[in-house]
Amino acid sequence: MKGHAQVVVVGGGVVGASVLYHLTKAGWTEVMLIERDELTCGSTWHAAGGMHTINGDPNVAKLQQYTINLYREIERISGQSCGVHLTGGIMLAGTRERLDWLKMAQARGRYLGMQLEMLTVEEAARRFPLLDTRHFVGAMFDPIEGHVDPYGVTHAYAKSAQIAGAEVLRHTRVLDLKPRSDGTWDVITDRGNVHAEHVVNAGGLWAREVGRMVGLELPILAMEHQYLITEEVPQIAGLAEQMHCIDFEGELYLREERGGVLIGTYERAGVPWSPIETPWDFTQSLLPNDLERIAPSLEVAFQHFPALGEVGIRKVVNGPFTFAPDGNPLVGPIKGLRNFWVACGVMAGFSQGGGVGLALSQWMVNGDPGSDIWAMDVSRYGDWATLAYTNAKVRENYSRRFRIRFPNEELPAARPLRTTPIYDRLRERHAVFGEYCGLEHPLWFAPTAAEAREDVTFRRSNAHAHVAAECRAVRERVGLIEIANYGKIEVTGAGTEAWLSGVMANRVPPLGRIALTPMLNERGKLIGDFTMCRLEADRVLLIGTLAAETYYLRWFERHPPPADVRVRACAREYVGLSVAGPEARALLQSLTRTDLSNTAFPFLAFRRLDIGMIPALVGRISFTGELGYEIWVTPDYQRALHELLVTAGAERGLRPFGARALNAMRIEKGFGNWTREFRPIYGPYEAGLGRFVALEKGDFIGRSAALEERASGGERRLISFAVDATDADAIGDEPIWHDGRVVGWVTSGAYGHRIGRSLALGYVPAAIATADAGFEIEIIGERRPAQRLSACAYDAGGARMRG
Numbered sequence: 001m002k003g004h005a006q007v008v009v010v011g012g013g014v015v016g017a018s019v020l021y022h023l024t025k026a027g028w029t030e031v032m033l034i035e036r037d038e039l040t041c042g043s044t045w046h047a048a049g050g051m052h053t054i055n056g057d058p059n060v061a062k063l064q065q066y067t068i069n070l071y072r073e074i075e076r077i078s079g080q081s082c083g084v085h086l087t088g089g090i091m092l093a094g095t096r097e098r099l100d101w102l103k104m105a106q107a108r109g110r111y112l113g114m115q116l117e118m119l120t121v122e123e124a125a126r127r128f129p130l131l132d133t134r135h136f137v138g139a140m141f142d143p144i145e146g147h148v149d150p151y152g153v154t155h156a157y158a159k160s161a162q163i164a165g166a167e168v169l170r171h172t173r174v175l176d177l178k179p180r181s182d183g184t185w186d187v188i189t190d191r192g193n194v195h196a197e198h199v200v201n202a203g204g205l206w207a208r209e210v211g212r213m214v215g216l217e218l219p220i221l222a223m224e225h226q227y228l229i230t231e232e233v234p235q236i237a238g239l240a241e242q243m244h245c246i247d248f249e250g251e252l253y254l255r256e257e258r259g260g261v262l263i264g265t266y267e268r269a270g271v272p273w274s275p276i277e278t279p280w281d282f283t284q285s286l287l288p289n290d291l292e293r294i295a296p297s298l299e300v301a302f303q304h305f306p307a308l309g310e311v312g313i314r315k316v317v318n319g320p321f322t323f324a325p326d327g328n329p330l331v332g333p334i335k336g337l338r339n340f341w342v343a344c345g346v347m348a349g350f351s352q353g354g355g356v357g358l359a360l361s362q363w364m365v366n367g368d369p370g371s372d373i374w375a376m377d378v379s380r381y382g383d384w385a386t387l388a389y390t391n392a393k394v395r396e397n398y399s400r401r402f403r404i405r406f407p408n409e410e411l412p413a414a415r416p417l418r419t420t421p422i423y424d425r426l427r428e429r430h431a432v433f434g435e436y437c438g439l440e441h442p443l444w445f446a447p448t449a450a451e452a453r454e455d456v457t458f459r460r461s462n463a464h465a466h467v468a469a470e471c472r473a474v475r476e477r478v479g480l481i482e483i484a485n486y487g488k489i490e491v492t493g494a495g496t497e498a499w500l501s502g503v504m505a506n507r508v509p510p511l512g513r514i515a516l517t518p519m520l521n522e523r524g525k526l527i528g529d530f531t532m533c534r535l536e537a538d539r540v541l542l543i544g545t546l547a548a549e550t551y552y553l554r555w556f557e558r559h560p561p562p563a564d565v566r567v568r569a570c571a572r573e574y575v576g577l578s579v580a581g582p583e584a585r586a587l588l589q590s591l592t593r594t595d596l597s598n599t600a601f602p603f604l605a606f607r608r609l610d611i612g613m614i615p616a617l618v619g620r621i622s623f624t625g626e627l628g629y630e631i632w633v634t635p636d637y638q639r640a641l642h643e644l645l646v647t648a649g650a651e652r653g654l655r656p657f658g659a660r661a662l663n664a665m666r667i668e669k670g671f672g673n674w675t676r677e678f679r680p681i682y683g684p685y686e687a688g689l690g691r692f693v694a695l696e697k698g699d700f701i702g703r704s705a706a707l708e709e710r711a712s713g714g715e716r717r718l719i720s721f722a723v724d725a726t727d728a729d730a731i732g733d734e735p736i737w738h739d740g741r742v743v744g745w746v747t748s749g750a751y752g753h754r755i756g757r758s759l760a761l762g763y764v765p766a767a768i769a770t771a772d773a774g775f776e777i778e779i780i781g782e783r784r785p786a787q788r789l790s791a792c793a794y795d796a797g798g799a800r801m802r803g
């Protein structure tokens with residue numbers, strides 16, 4: 001055992017082994033994997049080994065494609081077979097909604113280069129003869145599906161890494177991890193210590209416990225999962241190997257296993273395993289079978305696939321594996337812990353393990369994951385994701401694994417958790433709430449309590465008419481929205497302007513003013529967008545995305561401010577309300593002595609002022625694109641502020657509005673959102689943010705890449721489209737066609753109520769970004785004509801918001 005390593009990877013499951021391999025592939029060869037028993041002895045060894053490319057997030061789907069294509073490479077290097085069976089897979093729809101879902105998945109697959117094929121039920125039955133056609137309405141075929149041998153894959157990764165110089169220590173348990181002041185680590189094991197520059201927690205079933213060694217409570221929970229293997233099924237004897245099959249409505253997955261069929265299910269009443277502490281003596285172990293728990297699913301299996309009811313059961317497997325609350329992995333560096341990385345919560349190790357290893361190794365070696373992995377980034381969870389929250393959400397997610405999540409569907413578990421002081425006031429006004437980072441926020445307002453629920457659908461819902469009325473109120477009079485769900489970071493101290501100028505692409509605004517700014521990484525890609533509000537000479541409030549608060553702070557740790565600058569998150573200290581619409585100024589003026597005229601308090605002004613008796617920070621800005629104000633107060637004042645605005649607003653026809661209306665209005669204005677239009681795969685000029693990049697101000701992170709992008713024009717352009725839609729609008733991730741070819745993808749879509757048209761924002765190649773005709777957007781399997789708009793759809797000159 002060497003006493004020093006550049007990296008120690010804790011955990012020899014499929015994920016740790018993949019990380020080790022990818023580190024060597026990226027050129028770091030003085031790396032060591034420490035496994036407390038044998039490789040695969042956690043959740044890996046008993047996995048069904050299934051792999052597939054489909055994922056709700058296109059960027060994760062790409063990494064899944066990468067993983068599957070990797071198996072031949074590690075087989076070749078290691079000489080170890082991965083037992084790849086690329087059978088192809090079929091996904092069965094039992095309802096019209098599921099068929100719509102499959103069509104949308106197929107459409108998304110088009111720009112990812114996936115060859116997905118829609119099938120009739122009869123065609124599906126020809127390819128998978130075990131199904132009873134009466135239970136299905138259609139299907140989709142994916143040629144890139146199959147299964148692998150978990151042992152073979154893990155050892156192929158490990159051997160490939162060893163060939164490149166990595167060390168693999170078995171039967172060695174990491175007992176503790178101690179940081180040194182220089183950012184390196186002492187890895188304390190039961191067989192001696194290793195001094196490591198970096199540590200990766202790939203502890204799988206024990207990732208939570210490894211996290212606790214460094215004071216980290218990772219949002220992970222293991223669930224029991226069962227599959228069974230039948231005796232040989234005569235109906236498939238002598239046929240080519242049966243393909244994989246997912247029966248969504250039956251909540252089942254199936255594949256052939258030595259002449260029999262492997263059937264697995266994600267039962268509704270799933271059972272967490274070791275919810276508080278994972279036992280260390282659980283090694284290459286299984287849990288007792290509980291066929292009763294999955295009996296309802298098996299009954300469905302025997303109806304949908306009758307031949308399975310006629311054969312006996314050869315084997316039952318019940319094993320645990322881990323999930324994060326949203327079912328996606330937790331990957332990346334941890335804020336506040338130097339050189340400590342995680343690669344855990346991977347619930348589909350054989351589809352995602354390769355992509356996770358690739359992204360993490362790139363991040364460690366090059367300082368950047370190399371692709372857009374926001375959906376897997378560990379920083380998307382904050383301290384609100386406690387053990388109990390994770391327990392509730394993981395159970396919900398597990399039970400819904402094969403159920404449709406409609407785009408307008410809000411899930412009930414762990415709610416309400418975080419609420420603002422006016423939560424009950426908003427409820428009294430029949431708000432329908434959404435949850436974001438554990439925080440409740442109003443989506444729209446119903447006229448009565450009985451109507452305050454939304455039908456979930458891919459099409460326009462019962463909320464449509466009410467959202468229309470909210471947008472009308474904002475356009476014609478004045479609307480009031482709660483805006484507590486933004487991230488806020490305060491930067492103070494003498495060096496504030498100089499430091500911010502180096503990390504943000506725009507200039508820091510003068511005193512009392514607001515400036516919008518992108519934040520770029522070294523590659524010149526968008527990693528954030530902020531409203532910078534200069535409250536004092538040495539005090540700037542950054543307002544950005546709540547979910548990305550930890551992500552931003554982690555970035556600031558890498559680009560630390562000098563000693564005279566203090567950076568701190570303060571989202572909880574300021575809750576907000578915003579008034580917007582032509583009457584907004586008159587309304588606010590009636591409540592303050594400060595002159596709000598356009599000359600005294602112009603567009604993009606930001607001041608501290610009193611509204612009634614309430615001290616507030618007020619910005620002359622609105623995401624609606626109307627004349628508007630954002631008002632920030634400490635939570636103790638929020639009820640009084642709300643009361644004041646509602647009372648004073650009554651005579652002006654003030655109407656509450658929610659996130660749905662705001663989304664529709666910002667799309668009308670062509671305003672982008674982080675995680676939709678703004679992501680680390682786009683540059684600022686591509687995203688239409690070029691006017692917020694102050695290239696002449698001096699150096700800042702990403703400047704030289706931004707200069708290049710400006711010179712070259714970038715690869716793509718963000719475009720506004722008016723879509724000839726019927727009863728369904730684009731929601732995001734639909735393909736954009738041009739002259740019969742898929743050329744891009746939608747980032748957001750909604751019905752623009754102020755202009756009476758269905759709208760979409762999306763990226764297309766720069767070369768066709770000015771084409772006037774030939775665009776179509778595919779919505780639920782139908783290519784709808786789309787007109788490229790040369791400017792945003794609403795008030796392109798900005799007269800209304802500046803007025």
Ligand SMILES: Cc1cc2nc3c(=O)[nH]c(=O)nc-3n(C[C@H](O)[C@H](O)[C@H](O)COP(=O)(O)OP(=O)(O)OC[C@H]3O[C@@H](n4cnc5c(N)ncnc54)[C@H](O)[C@@H]3O)c2cc1C
Nearest residue numbers: 011013015036042043044048049050174204205348349350
């Ligand atoms: C029944 C079942 C069926 C499944 N089917 C599929 C499937 O079809 N397809 C699919 O993709 N996935 C499937 N999975 C999930 C898959 O098993 C996981 O995604 C995968 O195993 C995760 O791998 P891991 O490396 O993160 O974790 P683990 O396999 O749990 O590996 C973690 C390793 O870390 C070691 N370790 C932890 N702490 C320490 C320490 N302190 N010191 C040293 N070593 C330590 C452990 O001993 C262990 O070997 C299934 C899981 C189950 C239970």
